[in-house]
Amino acid sequence: MSEQKLFSFRNPWFGASVGVSGAIAVLAALAGLIWLPMVQPDLKISGIWDAICSAAGVPRTVPRSGGAQQPDFKTSNVVMTSQMLTHPDQVSIGRGATLAQRCAICHGPQGVSDANSPNLAGQYAAVTYKELNDFKAGARVNAVMSPFAANMGNRDMLDLAAYYSFLPRVPSSHLNDNAPAPQIVITGAPMRNIAPCGACHGDIDIKAGSPWLGGQSAVYIKAQLKAFASGGRRNDISQQMRNIARQMTAEEIDAVALYYEAQP
């Protein structure tokens, strides 16, 4: 027995075990790649090759009847990523500074407004860029602001965004570091699908495209939340902010507006 070669088809044990394993593998492959896909009623497999590709995970597009329902309002066309505009260069900031002179009457010479226009100083560049794009595209509409973005080129938007992100944030006159954070900022309201504001707006974590809210005027914050809730503002991608604002109570809106206004 010890003379016999182990791995040889002349060894009946070897032949039988390889044969049986091979047969099981082939049968399992036939079942998994052909039979199972064929009996899935929703799959609409057109042939054996189609079944094999489908089961093996080759991406395919299923033809669908009827096209996508197009919106009857403008939506944002900005592609937002967390790496976007995180390294502005000096030339861009310099150009932005020049362009920003036109904006100073409302947004303040240092990007800090004392009217109720939003502060832009220290805002994430990606946010300023996105909002300008949305104003230009008509996805966000404001009678006062929209005309200033209407004829802006892409380069100008990038430069303005770089410039304002470079300016230091200036605490508002309402600064109060000790103001207790409302529940909704820290823990949200899970049963109403409200994640903590801080999970996106920077207090806890940042979600790409979420504006810095600290020091923004309470009037502005309230107006934006109400606009999101009513659908007056619809430029947030796939409703990410509308879903939240819609669920907020009037008291919560008041509380967060006062809280964020008092933050640096």
Add this chain to the structure above:
Amino acid sequence: MTTESDPHLGEAVAARIERRWATLSIAIVGVLVGMAIFIGIDHATMPQGHVETADPKTLHLAGEFIESNLGSAMEADGSVTVRAIGQQYSFTPQCIVVPSGTPVTLRATSADVVHGLLIEGTNINTMLVPGYVSELPVQFKAPGEHAMPCQEFCGIGHQGMWGKVKVVDKATFLGMMASQRRLSCVD
């Protein structure tokens, strides 16, 4: 004594035991393969039979997951297609409305990280993986309301990610659908 010293007898016993073990292992493998085939055909598990891709960063620009195309749509064959996306930290539409006793195709994907879509009180449970479309054929038995939490940790606001599914009877659904191309119960 003779039994121990007889080499042929020992060999025969070893061969018999080997054969039994081999038969047993083959039977186990056979049962497992058969089980997989059975649950596949019986739809006890519903692994998605095909792979479809969708770029998570550009869902909102074009294609079937643009905002205005989300929600429930009536198909020509009388079935309903529900399209939804999961994103940090909400589902859109936030409230999904479907008819009872009607075949529904649920198509969903993620706009950022991995989310989970689970409809409480049913066996509907799938992952939403960025880059891929999850499709699930479902049917709701009776009218009612179900919570739809995200069941996959998706970031620091995950616990706030809840949607809602409202199942209404078919006549009510058709009435609601009459004035709209896409339906949701977001107020």
